[in-house]
């Protein structure tokens with residue numbers, strides 16, 4: 529079909545969405561109904577999040593704890609579900625600690641990773657009984673001093689900067705010189721110092737990267753993580769009470785991306801868990817995931833406010849933009865801009881008829897949701913759905929830019 533020949537492909541629409549009366553529907557409700565209260569808005573599906581977690585649990589060894597990294601999406605009602613469904617929550621700031629506290633979650637199941645923790649953040653986390661994943665020797669000594677001042681035994685783990693990274697990951701967080709974690713070769717003396725200081729020793733946190741779709745790469749990173757943890761535990765001279773293996777499970781955003789084979793990852797991990805060396809045998813094992821748990825369960829709905837032609841190209845101008853969906857515009861962690869999965873939500877079943885650009889309302893050429901996409905003909909008033917909006921949409925976009933303000937969010 530000529531219309532698709534000159535088009536750039538769109539990313540794959542995640543499975544699990546329905547069509548009602550020709551429209552995209554989420555949780556049984558049509559896009560036009562969901563958007564009736566105003567656009568742009570984020571819609572997150574409770575059922576899809578629950579199913580994702582259940583499928584993941586079924587694929588992973590039973591002893592593996594699954595933590596949710598709330599940076600991916602901290603919308604309060606969604607966080608409340610994750611506090612129930614996940615075995616732990618990972619936070620990255622004092623602000624996120626307050627969000628978690630507001631859900632009433634058990635703070636003993638919360639861990640705090642991230643460079644640049646201030647004294648106030650350390651004090652709040654220690655007082656709350658949160659496990660600190662220490663990022664440096666300096667942070668460790670501040671944490672000990674603060675705990676001493678508060679008269680509280682701190683729960684401390686060390687975040688390790690491993691000597692490897694997660695192959696094929698969109699964002700590498702380990703290996704080489706990094707602001708994250710303590711270099712592996714310096715971990716053992718620090719751990720001994722913490723144990724001697726009388727902290728509650730919570731073991732190691734090793735996060736090698738993010739957004740990996742290749743099961744073999746994840747399996748290799750997990751194997752290297754277990755090997756490193758064993759070596760470090762032997763150097764420390766004490767078994768590990770807990771080991772956070774990081775995460776990095778990715779989701780398909782772009783044409784050609786295929787879903788991560790979690791059955792393969794889980795099978796390989798189960799085989800390793802069946803035969804763990806003595807220093808890891810009793811360790812509480814966890815992974816911490818953000819986007820994999822919630823990313824595909826979210827849709828960003830934005831309305832077309834203008835349809836215009838410019839020098840032979842069609843532009844569908846929406847009331848949304850990169851101020852809510854920075855990643856979909858290609859400006860968050862990607863080198864080459866490619867199209868996210870996107871559809872005309874109000875003509876979800878219609879065949880492509882034209883090639884159009886879908887842009888946001890910001891006055892910058894960066895504000896683009898789809899470049900030369902094959903779409904049904906859409907008019908002013910139609911709704912555009914940007915998929916994979918459940919993670920790093922509202923929580924990672926500059927909503928103050930140009931004064932448009934944040935988008936509404938809802939859980940259905």
Ligand SMILES: Cc1ncc(COP(=O)(O)O)c(C=O)c1O
Nearest residue numbers: 597641735738739775817818819
């Ligand atoms: C320490 C840590 N944990 C978890 C995550 C979540 O990653 P993702 O959403 O890709 O699973 C990140 C992401 O940067 C991270 O830095």
